[in-house]
Amino acid sequence: MAFPKLNATSYWSYFVGGVVMLVSFFVPGGAANSGWTSYPPLAVIAPGQTMWLVGMIFLITSSLLGSINFIVTTVQLRAKGLTWMRLPFFVWAQFVTSFLLLLAFPPLEAAGVLQLMDRIAGTSFFMPSGLVVSGQPLQISGQGNPLLWQHLFWFLAHPEVYVLILPGMGIVSEIIANNTRKPLWGYRTLVYSIVFLGFMSFIVWAHHMFMTGMGTTMSAFFQTTTMIISIPSVIILTALLLSLWGASIRFSTPMLFALAFLPMFAIGGLTGLPLGLAPPDIHLHDTYYVIGHFHYVVAPGTIFALFAGLYYWFPKATGRRMNDLLGKIHFWGSFVCINIVFMPMFIQGLGGMNRRMYDGGMQFAHNAQLTKWNVVISMAAWALGLFQIPFIFNFFWSIKRGTAVDRNPWDATTLEWAAPSPPGHGNFLTEPVVYRGPYEYSVPGAAKDFSPQFEGERA
Amino acid sequence: MHSDSSDIRKSVRKYFMIGAVLYAFTVITVAANQVQLALPFAVTVALIIAVSKGSMVASVFMHLSHEKRWVYGALLLTVAFFLVLMAVPIFTTMDTIGTPIVREAPAGGGHEGH
């Protein structure tokens, strides 16, 4: 990395932020309980949010420092011959993600400070006049605006969801190329799409705020930008699907997770469309439909992509393979259970069941037919948890006892496979040089079915 | 860029001159404030002066006039999103569907914190 000490600072800041968040469970008054969205006035008057805010400040700082590092490293420290259009798509994904973090996080850091001041210094940034809590008028200066928090929060939090999905798309792309033994379809298209997606992600945020009394002009603006932003996502997904056409697919464990990502992300993305349009959002906002939507993109979306990446890069990081049978049990169990957990939520949401109800929705008559799904979901959630045990065992056991591998066990083409497994200090034994694009698989006339980026001219 | 020592000496004169201009503009902005303008005009005048001062600091002191494409690009992107952050929340807050709530001014300032 361009800035090793900054890298370490970024990690330790993240560590401190995580510790502060976890410690918040044990402080008097309890942990944060105003949602990850931390909406005022509740978040200002409820106990526990202070530690959450302090933790957030550390975590945001960590992301900012890390993103500077990633951008400078990508721009300045590419190996000889590694031009922009020879970068693996995962690197492009991380690069765009870093810009999102760099420019979108600071408003939330500012907002976090403002909410901390509301809690500790008695300011009224987000507290309107005339609030009455437990029968007593609140003694504050008032004239604040709760919507101000929502704007500052969602200005980050929308790009944040793209931060969550973009690296996952990158990981899945690498694994698909490797396990189809052919180049990704539409590399340039993928690159332009992801850059456009990153840019658009900054101007859609108030689609989380359609129900705040927004007028039709601004509502139309945000609906338009939200519909536009679905286009690059679809392009990326289509390109990945087309990459499977005519492929010689290797159903390794990472590939199973990567393949599952495609329809799962499709469901997540498509269910986002009615939420991005104001009229259906009137019915669906703050219901279980929303929970179903975002979990589909993040759980069988991002988390499956992360599992895929863990299985894929484990040999590079440790010099050993993870056990394949346990991997397949982990995959199939997780895949089936995760769908049973989140699919019924669409039914519940469409039926009008609100989210964040402390009693699971039982107090409302219109939920009577829907609460039975809670039982199904809970059982599937427990099963999902149990199916993670083979993975956890596999991960730790394989570090010591997995089959040993050489430096390129997947017969892959990108630079990391030139380094030893595991890599030592400095990663590579000699400075790598790049001779070709990242996905030169099954090149006609070549001796092997893959031509690594880092291997010089050979038959 | 600035590797020649005579180049730097010319720049040194420029730095002090721009410093003097910035001082002058500061006096102007305070003087302009003494003129009682309606708020939109006052804001416009103040921003014009501030943006002029800021551009001088950026282009001369920060050498932005000689900078490279990557820096320009990153800054252009930032300025675009900065303008979005300034304009869109206030447009959204002002464009509402409900009847406006008429708020009375807070009695006594409400200065007891909690």
Add this chain to the structure above:
Amino acid sequence: MNIPYTVEARPDTGLSNGKLGIWLFLASEVMLFGALFSTYIILRTGSTTWPHGELSVWLGMANTFILIGSSVTMVMAWASLKLNDWGKHRLYLILTFVLAGIFLVNKYFEYADHFARGETPAHNTFLAIYYTLTGLHGLHILGGMIVMAYLIGPGAGLWKRNPGQFTNRIEFTGLYWHFVDLVWIFLFPVLYLL
């Protein structure tokens, strides 16, 4: 293992790592202060009354002069290094540090004066945003002073070992410092005058 382009520029981008890094950091800072300016706009347009004349324009103007002056001395600290004048560089860098200190001392008296009259952040939203904006800005001044103290003190040895890298560090510190000045150039009219 040597990291390339820490001192010399990469040919195709024309930048050293630190130069790109500090500009990216400043970009994020623009968004940070931007959020607070956006807060100011929303709170002011949403309020029925907005105080005027509660802040001392003269003190604000004096601080503006001090900060602009410190920007001049900061860029001169860098220019002196390019002209190989170590003595002038020390003079200008220490002068910048001192001016920054005076700014903070002025701010301290200003805050103390307000607090003595019960004008705390909880008093009204104008004061809340005033303290937050100037407070965050003040923290940035403090941060800059800490970096300058390092480059005046223990960090100055780098000039002998690697003059190019030391000059770069002064330049990057300067860029940060000019940005802090730039923020004040907007803060002063917005909070004190309008």
